[in-house]
Amino acid sequence: MNNIIQVSGLSKSFGKLKALKDISFSAGRGSIIGLMGANGCGKSTLLRNMIGLYLPDAGTSQVFGEQSCELSPQTLSRIGYVHQEGRLLNWMSIRQLLRYVRSHYQNWDENLEEKFIEWFDLEPKAVVGKLSPGKRQQTAILAAICHNPELLILDEPASALDPLARSRFLDLLLELLQNDGEKTIIISSHILSDIEKVIDRAVIMDKGRILKDCDFDKLKENIFKAVVENGAGADLTNLLLSGKIAHHRSDGTKTSLVLQDISRAEAEKILSEEKIDAEIIPLPLEEIYKVIAGKAEYVL
Numbered sequence: 001m002n003n004i005i006q007v008s009g010l011s012k013s014f015g016k017l018k019a020l021k022d023i024s025f026s027a028g029r030g031s032i033i034g035l036m037g038a039n040g041c042g043k044s045t046l047l048r049n050m051i052g053l054y055l056p057d058a059g060t061s062q063v064f065g066e067q068s069c070e071l072s073p074q075t076l077s078r079i080g081y082v083h084q085e086g087r088l089l090n091w092m093s094i095r096q097l098l099r100y101v102r103s104h105y106q107n108w109d110e111n112l113e114e115k116f117i118e119w120f121d122l123e124p125k126a127v128v129g130k131l132s133p134g135k136r137q138q139t140a141i142l143a144a145i146c147h148n149p150e151l152l153i154l155d156e157p158a159s160a161l162d163p164l165a166r167s168r169f170l171d172l173l174l175e176l177l178q179n180d181g182e183k184t185i186i187i188s189s190h191i192l193s194d195i196e197k198v199i200d201r202a203v204i205m206d207k208g209r210i211l212k213d214c215d216f217d218k219l220k221e222n223i224f225k226a227v228v229e230n231g232a233g234a235d236l237t238n239l240l241l242s243g244k245i246a247h248h249r250s251d252g253t254k255t256s257l258v259l260q261d262i263s264r265a266e267a268e269k270i271l272s273e274e275k276i277d278a279e280i281i282p283l284p285l286e287e288i289y290k291v292i293a294g295k296a297e298y299v300l
């Protein structure tokens with residue numbers, strides 16, 4: 001597969017703070033990648049390195065085969081970027097801003113612009129500097145996607161959006177990918193219930209490192225919950241699945257086990273061989289994230 005992003009051994013410090021520690025990451029075409037992790041773990045720093053806004057202390061980052069710190073205008077025009085702060089030209093109206101941004105690109109999609117303005121209920125004459133944080137974020141998204149980028153980097157793009165706008169935004173991401181299976185979208189977010197609807201790959205960071213980088217379906221298949229009636233072999237279950245139990249809790253009638261590093265099929269086989277009735281329950285991404293972050297005791 002031809003990677004459009006290739007990051008190798010990337011490290012970045014700010015003074016004494018090591019924000020990124022020896023990160024390696026690659027991405028091919030046709031994928032929506034969710035980048036997750038606690039506040040300050042380095043997500044934005046990684047994304048900024050990818051597009052050359054930060055220079056690494058060690059390691060390399062390439063996008064479309066060019067060094068991130070030397071991206072040509074042609075390559076930059078293939079990238080869309082929405083950043084957390086949403087810095088925009090405040091004195092312009094939304095329409096003026098879009099015209100200005102559009103003047104830098106050849107592939108501006110007017111239909112998408114109109115559709116988005118309508119979907120987000122944006123007032124084209126509104127002055128950017130006077131927009132609410134949510135409307136501002138919507139405008140930033142619009143300015144980043146209408147030139148039809150092949151690589152879309154979204155750093156917390158939906159934090160200020162209301163539920164309806166978030167839903168429309170996620171629909172749009174799926175539409176972008178479906179219309180053109182060649183696009184790559186990286187989205188960093190703390191709203192895991194949103195991004196789990198669209199991502200096909202999950203990258204979880206912790207303290208400047210990548211903890212997990214995995215196909216999302218595979219991740220869901222390998223971290224889940226099993227509930228066993230007490231008296232129906234709960235003790236035996238603990239024994240049989242020990243080493244795979246991230247956390248267990250018993251409430252007198254039932255024992256809930258959070259399992260990891262075992263497939264549902266394997267767990268079901270082991271339990272059925274011992275004739276133990278267990279209900280296998282898939283976990284939402286938010287709960288899966290807690291298990292990977294070593295906080296399985298907080299899984300409901």
Ligand SMILES: Nc1ncnc2c1ncn2[C@@H]1O[C@H](COP(=O)(O)OP(=O)(O)OP(=O)(O)O)[C@@H](O)[C@H]1O
Nearest residue numbers: 014017019037038039040041042043044045046084
């Ligand atoms: N320009 C900078 N100067 C100094 N420190 C910085 C700078 N940018 C990031 N940092 C620090 O690097 C660390 C990683 O920050 P980063 O913004 O990448 O985290 P994040 O995972 O995106 O966090 P959040 O989820 O809160 O947005 C933090 O400790 C942050 O304070």
